[in-house]
Amino acid sequence: MIAENKDTKKGTGTERPVKSMMPASEVFDIAGMVDYAEGSIVSRTLVESKGGTVTLFALDAGQSLSEHTAPFDALVLVLDGEGEFTVGGKTHRVATGQALLMPADIPHAVKAEGPFKMLLTMLRFK
Numbered sequence: 001m002i003a004e005n006k007d008t009k010k011g012t013g014t015e016r017p018v019k020s021m022m023p024a025s026e027v028f029d030i031a032g033m034v035d036y037a038e039g040s041i042v043s044r045t046l047v048e049s050k051g052g053t054v055t056l057f058a059l060d061a062g063q064s065l066s067e068h069t070a071p072f073d074a075l076v077l078v079l080d081g082e083g084e085f086t087v088g089g090k091t092h093r094v095a096t097g098q099a100l101l102m103p104a105d106i107p108h109a110v111k112a113e114g115p116f117k118m119l120l121t122m123l124r125f126k
Contacts, residue, residue, distance in 0.1 A: 018049040031079040034058045036115050041065070052122045059083070059112035067109040073123045074102040081116030085109070094118075 021044065022028065034044045034056045041063045047054040052072065056079075067086070076085065082095040087108045094100050102108045110118075 018047065021046045030056065030119065031117050034117065036060055036117075039063070050124065052124045053120075055120045055122075056117070057120060058117045059110070059115065061112055061114045063112045065110040067107050069105050069107050070102070070122065071104055073104050073125065074108075075121045075123065076100045076102065077119045077121075079117040079119055081112075081114055083116045083118060084111040084113060086111075 021033075022030075030046075033046070034042050036042070036058045038060055039062070040060055042058045044056045045053060046056055076083075076094065077099045078094045078096055080096055082093055085092045085094055085100055085102070085108065087100070087102050088106045092100055
């Protein structure tokens with residue numbers, strides 16, 4: 001379901017369009033919104049706006065995202081399994097229910113030793 005919502009900042013008349021793939025006003029299984037695929041990385045953007053994005057990822061064992069930087073802070077929440085995240089040269093193991101904030105402009109990479117799912121929220125403050 002795609003819902004285009006217009007969020008208006010009260011009193012300013014400015015509109016911030018938001019595209020959402022999540023059901024509004026319903027409880028749902030977020031980890032179930034993306035499936036694992038053998039030998040692949042599957043991603044699904046759930047929310048997209050000028051203020052940021054929320055993207056769901058499922059990484060199969062052995063898959064990785066090579067080192068890169070992003071111009072915005074990124075909050076990762078692991079929903080299933082465990083991922084290995086390297087941020088600024090330091091490695092972190094993040095398991096189900098744990099989160100990691102990856103600061104803007106700092107090199108980071110992601111590796112899946114086993115299959116895992118994560119929710120990535122990009123926070124655009126700049």
